[in-house]
Amino acid sequence: MVRRIEKAAVIGSGIMGGGIAALCASAGIPTLLLDIVPFDLKPEEKDNKDARNRIVKAGLEGAKKAKPGLFMDKKTDPDLISIGNLEDDFDKLKDVDIIFEVVVENLKIKQSLFERVEKVMKPTCIIASNTSGLPLAKMAEGRSAQFKKNFVILHFFNPVRYMKLLELVAGPDTDPEICKFVEQWGEKVLGKGIVWAKDTPNFIGNRIGVYFIAEAFRLLKDADVTIPEIDAMFGPTFGLPKTALFGLADLVGLDTIGHLSENSYQLLVNDEQRDVYQFPQFVKDMIAKKMLGNKTKDQGGFYKSEVDLATWKKIKKVIDVKTGEHKEFDKKAVVPECAKKAKEAKTLAEKQKAILFSDDKASQFAWKLISRAAIYTANRIPEISDTIVGIDNAMKWGYAWEAGPFEMWDNIGLEESVKKMEADGLTIPESIKTMLKKGNKTFYKIEGGKKYYYDLIKQEYKPIIFSENCLFLEVFKADKKNVVMSNDSCSLIDIGDGVFDLEFHSKMNAINKNMVDFMTEAAMYVYKNGVGMVIGNQAPGIPGAFSAGGDLSYMLGLARSGKFSEIDQFIRNVHAGIMGIRYAPFPIVAAPYGMTLGGGCEVCLACDKIVAHAELYMGLVEIGAGLVPGGCGMINLWRKFMDSVPGPAKLTDFGGYFIPAFMNVAQAKVSMSAAEARANGFLGPKDRIVFNKDYIIGEAKKEVLKMLDEGYVPPRKKKIPVMGREAIGMVHAELLNMRGGGYITPHMETIAKRIAFCMAGGLVNCGTLVDEEYLMTLEREAFVDLWKTENTQKMAEHIMNTGKPLMI
Amino acid sequence: MREAYIVTSVRTPGCRRSKGAFANTRPEDLLVTALNGLMERSKGVPKDAVEDIMVGCAFPEAEQGLNIGRIAAQMAKFPDATCGATVNRFCASGLEAIALQAMRIKAGWCDVAIGAGLESMSIVPMGGNMPRPHPEWAMENPDVYISMGMTAENVAKRYNITREMQDEFGFNSQMKAAAAQEKGLYTEIVPTPAVSYVYKDGKYEKVIKMQDFDDGVRKDTTLEGLKKLKPAFASTGSVTAGNSSQTTDGAAATLLMSEEAVKKYGLKPIAKVVGYTVAGCRADEMGVGPAYAIPKLLKMFGLKPTDIGLYEINEAFASQAIYSAQQIGLADKKYWAADSDSRIINVNGGAIALGHPLGCTGAKLCAQLMTMMQKKGAKYGVESMCIGGGMGAAALFELCE
Numbered sequence A: 001m002v003r004r005i006e007k008a009a010v011i012g013s014g015i016m017g018g019g020i021a022a023l024c025a026s027a028g029i030p031t032l033l034l035d036i037v038p039f040d041l042k043p044e045e046k047d048n049k050d051a052r053n054r055i056v057k058a059g060l061e062g063a064k065k066a067k068p069g070l071f072m073d074k075k076t077d078p079d080l081i082s083i084g085n086l087e088d089d090f091d092k093l094k095d096v097d098i099i100f101e102v103v104v105e106n107l108k109i110k111q112s113l114f115e116r117v118e119k120v121m122k123p124t125c126i127i128a129s130n131t132s133g134l135p136l137a138k139m140a141e142g143r144s145a146q147f148k149k150n151f152v153i154l155h156f157f158n159p160v161r162y163m164k165l166l167e168l169v170a171g172p173d174t175d176p177e178i179c180k181f182v183e184q185w186g187e188k189v190l191g192k193g194i195v196w197a198k199d200t201p202n203f204i205g206n207r208i209g210v211y212f213i214a215e216a217f218r219l220l221k222d223a224d225v226t227i228p229e230i231d232a233m234f235g236p237t238f239g240l241p242k243t244a245l246f247g248l249a250d251l252v253g254l255d256t257i258g259h260l261s262e263n264s265y266q267l268l269v270n271d272e273q274r275d276v277y278q279f280p281q282f283v284k285d286m287i288a289k290k291m292l293g294n295k296t297k298d299q300g301g302f303y304k305s306e307v308d309l310a311t312w313k314k315i316k317k318v319i320d321v322k323t324g325e326h327k328e329f330d331k332k333a334v335v336p337e338c339a340k341k342a343k344e345a346k347t348l349a350e351k352q353k354a355i356l357f358s359d360d361k362a363s364q365f366a367w368k369l370i371s372r373a374a375i376y377t378a379n380r381i382p383e384i385s386d387t388i389v390g391i392d393n394a395m396k397w398g399y400a401w402e403a404g405p406f407e408m409w410d411n412i413g414l415e416e417s418v419k420k421m422e423a424d425g426l427t428i429p430e431s432i433k434t435m436l437k438k439g440n441k442t443f444y445k446i447e448g449g450k451k452y453y454y455d456l457i458k459q460e461y462k463p464i465i466f467s468e469n470c471l472f473l474e475v476f477k478a479d480k481k482n483v484v485m486s487n488d489s490c491s492l493i494d495i496g497d498g499v500f501d502l503e504f505h506s507k508m509n510a511i512n513k514n515m516v517d518f519m520t521e522a523a524m525y526v527y528k529n530g531v532g533m534v535i536g537n538q539a540p541g542i543p544g545a546f547s548a549g550g551d552l553s554y555m556l557g558l559a560r561s562g563k564f565s566e567i568d569q570f571i572r573n574v575h576a577g578i579m580g581i582r583y584a585p586f587p588i589v590a591a592p593y594g595m596t597l598g599g600g601c602e603v604c605l606a607c608d609k610i611v612a613h614a615e616l617y618m619g620l621v622e623i624g625a626g627l628v629p630g631g632c633g634m635i636n637l638w639r640k641f642m643d644s645v646p647g648p649a650k651l652t653d654f655g656g657y658f659i660p661a662f663m664n665v666a667q668a669k670v671s672m673s674a675a676e677a678r679a680n681g682f683l684g685p686k687d688r689i690v691f692n693k694d695y696i697i698g699e700a701k702k703e704v705l706k707m708l709d710e711g712y713v714p715p716r717k718k719k720i721p722v723m724g725r726e727a728i729g730m731v732h733a734e735l736l737n738m739r740g741g742g743y744i745t746p747h748m749e750t751i752a753k754r755i756a757f758c759m760a761g762g763l764v765n766c767g768t769l770v771d772e773e774y775l776m777t778l779e780r781e782a783f784v785d786l787w788k789t790e791n792t793q794k795m796a797e798h799i800m801n802t803g804k805p806l807m808i
Numbered sequence B: 001m002r003e004a005y006i007v008t009s010v011r012t013p014g015c016r017r018s019k020g021a022f023a024n025t026r027p028e029d030l031l032v033t034a035l036n037g038l039m040e041r042s043k044g045v046p047k048d049a050v051e052d053i054m055v056g057c058a059f060p061e062a063e064q065g066l067n068i069g070r071i072a073a074q075m076a077k078f079p080d081a082t083c084g085a086t087v088n089r090f091c092a093s094g095l096e097a098i099a100l101q102a103m104r105i106k107a108g109w110c111d112v113a114i115g116a117g118l119e120s121m122s123i124v125p126m127g128g129n130m131p132r133p134h135p136e137w138a139m140e141n142p143d144v145y146i147s148m149g150m151t152a153e154n155v156a157k158r159y160n161i162t163r164e165m166q167d168e169f170g171f172n173s174q175m176k177a178a179a180a181q182e183k184g185l186y187t188e189i190v191p192t193p194a195v196s197y198v199y200k201d202g203k204y205e206k207v208i209k210m211q212d213f214d215d216g217v218r219k220d221t222t223l224e225g226l227k228k229l230k231p232a233f234a235s236t237g238s239v240t241a242g243n244s245s246q247t248t249d250g251a252a253a254t255l256l257m258s259e260e261a262v263k264k265y266g267l268k269p270i271a272k273v274v275g276y277t278v279a280g281c282r283a284d285e286m287g288v289g290p291a292y293a294i295p296k297l298l299k300m301f302g303l304k305p306t307d308i309g310l311y312e313i314n315e316a317f318a319s320q321a322i323y324s325a326q327q328i329g330l331a332d333k334k335y336w337a338a339d340s341d342s343r344i345i346n347v348n349g350g351a352i353a354l355g356h357p358l359g360c361t362g363a364k365l366c367a368q369l370m371t372m373m374q375k376k377g378a379k380y381g382v383e384s385m386c387i388g389g390g391m392g393a394a395a396l397f398e399l400c401e
Helices: A015-026 A054-065 A090-095 A107-120 A145-149 A176-188 A205-222 A227-233 A246-252 A254-267 A281-288 A337-344 A348-356 A361-378 A388-398 A405-412 A414-423 A430-437 A473-478 A513-529 A552-560 A564-583 A599-606 A633-643 A655-666 A674-680 A693-709 A725-740 A746-760 A772-787 A790-802 B027-041 B068-075 B093-106 B135-140 B148-158 B163-183 B223-227 B259-265 B283-300 B318-327 B358-376
Strands: A008-011 A031-035 A081-085 A098-101 A126-129 A151-156 A165-170 A193-197 A303-308 A313-319 A326-328 A444-447 A450-455 A460-463 A483-486 A490-494 A499-504 A532-535 A545-547 A588-590 A594-597 A609-613 A616-619 A688-690 B005-011 B052-056 B083-087 B112-120 B192-200 B203-211 B248-257 B271-280 B310-313 B380-387 B391-399
Touching: A008 A015, A015 A031, A015 A054, A015 A081, A015 A151, A031 A054, A031 A090, A054 A081, A090 A107, A098 A107, A107 A126, A107 A145, A126 A176, A145 A151, A151 A176, A165 A176, A165 A388, A176 A193, A193 A388, A205 A227, A205 A246, A205 A254, A205 A361, A205 A388, A227 A246, A227 A313, A227 A337, A227 A361, A246 A254, A246 A303, A254 A281, A337 A348, A337 A361, A348 A361, A348 A405, A361 A405, A361 A414, A388 A405, A388 A450, A405 A414, A405 A444, A414 A430, A444 A473, A450 A473, A473 A490, A473 A499, A483 A513, A490 A513, A499 A513, A499 A693, A513 A532, A513 A564, A532 A693, A545 A599, A552 A564, A552 A772, A552 A790, A564 A599, A564 A772, A588 A693, A594 A599, A599 A616, A599 A633, A609 A616, A609 A674, A609 A693, A616 A674, A633 A655, A633 A746, A633 A772, A655 A725, A655 A746, A674 A688, A688 A693, A725 A746, A725 B135, A725 B148, A746 A772, A746 A790, A772 A790, B005 B027, B005 B259, B005 B358, B027 B068, B027 B112, B027 B192, B027 B248, B052 B068, B052 B093, B052 B358, B068 B083, B068 B112, B083 B093, B093 B112, B093 B248, B093 B271, B093 B358, B093 B391, B112 B358, B148 B283, B148 B318, B163 B223, B163 B318, B248 B259, B248 B358, B271 B283, B271 B380, B283 B318, B283 B380, B283 B391, B310 B318, B310 B358, B318 B380, B358 B380, B358 B391
Parallel strands: A008 A031, A008 A098, A031 A081, A098 A126, A126 A151, A165 A193, A499 A532, A532 A588, A545 A594, A588 A609, A594 A616, A609 A688, B052 B083, B052 B112, B310 B380
Antiparallel strands: A151 A165, A303 A313, A313 A326, A444 A450, A450 A460, A483 A490, A490 A499, B005 B248, B005 B271, B112 B248, B192 B203, B271 B391, B380 B391
């Protein structure tokens, strides 16, 4: 039997249920969303379908309005969701291929729901519970053998669209064929990172995550450090998200963490650290006082934001553990010495070492917390996972850690840190002791182009088996001969079969002068030695940055010293590089993901094809830096618009194409997904959207090879029709209204007019076919002219320093 | 010179753009209904008596293009001998059409003619389908292309018409219209077929409903509600959707005759068209047009503002309507407030409640004015409006004894 998911159902339309339904719909799967009939129906509403569907309707509305968005294409994805209630529409479940159960975490309710499901489901239907802690065995109790065969736990993380982790738990009776299928389906179609967990309380992510938080609570009680000091260490400086530790607790809600922790305490009677799951009194008091975090804004959580009514300034307050009152604090003043050191450090390993091995009090606290957490985590093998890889992935994908606990341990040095732990009198897990005794000092290693992990059970290294669709540059790069060219900002990597990957690795992958020069050299190398090229990188983070734009500092420096002819020459080089990509005699495919802005977007627009991750935030945002796009972005975007007009169609209204193309650039529109990038015209019909971020380089490589198979010839140069004068008249007339209405600032208006001039092809007749070189000249002139203005220099400097556009 | 008499004046309801009853009704069909309604109410006048039909239209293109005056005449089954023309003076177009026909009659060139107006803002967008400002002129001085909302903001700012004043005026327009609707005062309305295409059982079905009321009137409008609306055209402005006219679909038509023709068909005319004038002003505050046009008109005929029994001053925006009333010397609220018995301006509400179907408005306000002049026995009636690009138009009507 070939298993397919043609239709899905989600039962329960809360935050998680709505999120799962939205993800399925975004992946193109028609989805039935069901919830209960309200208990408080008035007698006259008993037969009213709308009233009976009130709860599910509200759930779907919530998913539609969620911020950040849960649907990838807000306009069309919701159409794939049909709604109903568990009384009138239950029979519809007979048509679906998978049912996600996302109802309240109550065993009895789940059991009776499954009893009903069993009666209507088709025999092949997969039933997946999204429970975050209830035992699978109990949920399946009393069900038929067929049901048990088809029953798994698929545990998503919130927000479903953005958190990559999907924990899979199978029961003893689950059909292995189904396990294999959901693993592949979850990875390929939903784009998730799959981690197999065991049927243990809170599975992997929440087991470790909650321990980490609970241990921090416990240590904080007697420590001489403040909450802001701890968070200054355990944010991005340690490879953790910005929310850090206590901010995360506020975000998730102390009640939710409390429930998870209580669940662990109740069920983990043999856990060596069971007491940690009993929160200290000050946290219990907070929960009792409904100080739950972001969801209780008036009471606050660990943090509280207030507005000073006299000045309208935000005041950030933090709780005083001793008094339970919130006190004002200055974020900048509370950064401990070790965190300052870490900030200066270049690699994550150096940062983590700085945090853990400095002399200040805060560092000592950090060490206490991390050493205990590391030991606790190691002791969880094989209880919650057989491999360190599963645990590391769960923390990276579900909690957005840059490095998992074992990777961190490698970063700080296993041997040295174990010595320090022993000196502290901590009990080292036997498995670690054995590992070290055998002379194995790292959890991971790369050898001969393969990545290995250390199996703590078998006490040996084993290769990490990736899905064959995943290519990791890190693995290729481990073999030095694969790195055929490299500088401080980018590398050219042999990824096999004659295909080379151009990898950016500057800060935020911003495109700088070195990269521009490198691109041309790399293309020459591939021309001589290869068959095709992928432009892709794998920077960490959610969503991460393919390239956050162009590096402004170089040009600002030139502008400040009046070297405009050098800027002109630089743009000539950029144009040569970009058009070199476009007309190279071999296929070049871009693999963007996450932030793909400005120059990064322009590189993609020049390629033969784009294979984008579904989370693509793409746009030409140069106006925010006081500029027009300088890497042929306007030309290639307009070309994409014009290429979409079928040959026999005579275009009478160029405005219908010009206005959205112009607005993309003049308003610095950034897509909130790849689907939106397609809707905005940045992705064309040939470009692909891939749900799994780890696939995109592999898929891009496949596209290169496919193009070669089909007989690749580069695109021929052809003239581009432009709207010319008519566009310029239109834009100037409309800008009058925007200026009058206070919607555009004077310098922005100047830039918008230049954008219009470039994209319209100047004051030529509407429909004139112009050369690319002519448009490149317009773009270059606009770019250099703007740099000559004081206002553009100010705007560029401002965005470099603050990350925000200066509105002048 | 001869006199030109208005014999009959009718209109379709005004319905909200895109959301209202006529969103899917072709503009020609609206016009045909108005023309046929007009002829039905003009008992004893055969269609072949009508020499010419002039239709005001602000965006005479696409579905409203190709000289809709002639097309509609044919569709309404007027004989080949009945001619047709399209007239454009933006928001004065309908009045311009009536004035042109009146002049032809006065000059002795014609005896029976129709002046009409039409705009389907749902089907042909304001600004047209392909706005193409002249590039060099737009760079030099784009004011002539300025959006109407911005002109309203300019009027409000330059002449201190506050948000409160505008909201109050808008509220009163709604209250006057709601009351008039309830009392059935809009007797000039011709019930009009409204078309929609409904998806049913796998097919699209054409459904026709008769529409006999203006669907933009909001009787539940409150001042508090209006105060909460965001500025529509400027980030810190005062002009909102609640104190601006509505964009609307509609048509209207007026039958004009010479004295000889009136006698020939044995009709009792409603009013004489006394005079019509236009006046120019700055494009970026085009709303002040009536403040120039009305005094110019009254001076022409030696009348004082208070000699006029009824005014229809188009409420493109509350800001310009208030300012225009102030400038002609009728600043006091009593002249327009819903609860004032001595009100003479827009007595049954204006475009803020009833809608402003651009090219139709001049013909539509004429129909409303004819109804109320007869009901109130007002000797003189003035109709006026502001015009995009910076103009005002005004016409004077005198009730027949």
